[in-house]
Amino acid sequence: MSQPASNGPEPESTPSARLLPGGPVAERILADVATRVAALTREGVTPSLATVLVGDDDASAGYIRIKQRQAAELGFASPHEHLPASATQADLHAVITAFNDDPAVHGLLVQHPVPRHLDYDRALQVMDPDKDVDGMHPLNIGRLALELPGPLPCTPAGIEALLAHYEIPVAGREVVVLGRGATLGRPLSILLAQKRPTANAAVTVVHTGVGDWPRYTRRADVLVAAAGVPGIVQPEHVKPGAVVIGGGVRYEGRRLLPDVDESCARVAGAITPRVGGVGPTTVAMLFRNAITAAERAVGSADSAGAAGSAAGEKLR
Numbered sequence: 001m002s003q004p005a006s007n008g009p010e011p012e013s014t015p016s017a018r019l020l021p022g023g024p025v026a027e028r029i030l031a032d033v034a035t036r037v038a039a040l041t042r043e044g045v046t047p048s049l050a051t052v053l054v055g056d057d058d059a060s061a062g063y064i065r066i067k068q069r070q071a072a073e074l075g076f077a078s079p080h081e082h083l084p085a086s087a088t089q090a091d092l093h094a095v096i097t098a099f100n101d102d103p104a105v106h107g108l109l110v111q112h113p114v115p116r117h118l119d120y121d122r123a124l125q126v127m128d129p130d131k132d133v134d135g136m137h138p139l140n141i142g143r144l145a146l147e148l149p150g151p152l153p154c155t156p157a158g159i160e161a162l163l164a165h166y167e168i169p170v171a172g173r174e175v176v177v178l179g180r181g182a183t184l185g186r187p188l189s190i191l192l193a194q195k196r197p198t199a200n201a202a203v204t205v206v207h208t209g210v211g212d213w214p215r216y217t218r219r220a221d222v223l224v225a226a227a228g229v230p231g232i233v234q235p236e237h238v239k240p241g242a243v244v245i246g247g248g249v250r251y252e253g254r255r256l257l258p259d260v261d262e263s264c265a266r267v268a269g270a271i272t273p274r275v276g277g278v279g280p281t282t283v284a285m286l287f288r289n290a291i292t293a294a295e296r297a298v299g300s301a302d303s304a305g306a307a308g309s310a311a312g313e314k315l316r
């Protein structure tokens with residue numbers, strides 16, 4: 001019986017990088033959230049995360065269901081408002097204001113994207129910044145920049161936690177972020193440059209204004225893709241042995257198209273998986289922000305969600 005050749009060269013597509021799934025990171029964060037929910041519940045307070053959905057987009061409705069399921073598992077109340085696709089900006093603001101004014105609601109999110117005729121950023125500005133679990137209100141981005149307490153943007157905070165969980169040092173090393181978008185690249189670059197053991201990196205941000213961005217990504221110890229351009233990161237853009245974090249994704253229908261081409265696993269030392277990398281840590285951070293908001297609202301002592309404390313204490 002013939003045997004497959006065993007001593008030939010490895011096929012070119014064989015992945016070699018260590019995988020960095022987000023699931024175990026999220027589990028650890030959510031276990032901490034569950035403990036804090038239990039402590040609040042013992043004080044007679046049910047933490048509450050309200051959600052708002054506008055329109056009938058299947059994917060958005062699916063994301064809301066995932067968050068509501070997670071909320072129920074953790075012991076959060078999750079009041080929900082579903083506005084029709086025809087809702088006006090004023091309708092959306094009215095729902096947000098009602099949740100702002102409800103002391104039983106501690107956290108609030110408006111599912112993004114909203115229908116085209118609505119302005120998400122204006123709606124965000126109506127939200128009480130202390131209830132903003134996405135950490136994207138302008139005041140919260142300002143708090144992040146100034147290292148003041150406040151909810152952190154979920155995906156950047158999730159990436160810092162993921163790196164810390166897998167004991168990937170970034171302090172003093174070169175981190176290159178491909179993309180300067182408001183959701184991911186820009187806040188992540190602020191976060192990872194802060195003076196903290198799990199950050200403290202030499203951060204470079206590249207974008208369409210940097211024609212030869214591969215010159216920068218090729219020298220990165222940690223490369224974070226945050227462009228939302230499928231397959232933009234190819235093996236030739238990665239330093240051998242580097243850590244590659246895939247944050248950027250685009251959806252075509254239900255198909256997920258990541259920024260990082262799978263073949264990068266041949267060159268990288270460690271890499272997030274195509275599915276289940278950064279995503280689960282983002283959702284976990286949302287609930288971390290929500291429990292912190294609840295603790296702050298009721299004056300509970302140890303609310304540890306200050307900006308600049310995504311995964312560790314500050315360096316002085």
Ligand SMILES: NC(=O)c1ccc[n+]([C@@H]2O[C@H](COP(=O)([O-])OP(=O)(O)OC[C@H]3O[C@@H](n4cnc5c(N)ncnc54)[C@H](OP(=O)(O)O)[C@@H]3O)[C@@H](O)[C@H]2O)c1
Pocket residue numbers: 155178179180181182183184185186206207208209213226227228229232247248249250278279282
């Ligand atoms: N995994 C998750 O849980 C999660 C959560 C949130 C967001 N995301 C994803 O993260 C990505 C970024 O989102 P965002 O809102 O922060 O960013 P964004 O506003 O979509 O901006 C994308 C950035 O990528 C840059 N870029 C695009 N094409 C490029 C190219 N060909 N060469 C160099 N740079 C290029 C853009 O440069 P310019 O500024 O020069 O235009 C811009 O800075 C999206 O794919 C989003 O879906 C993922």
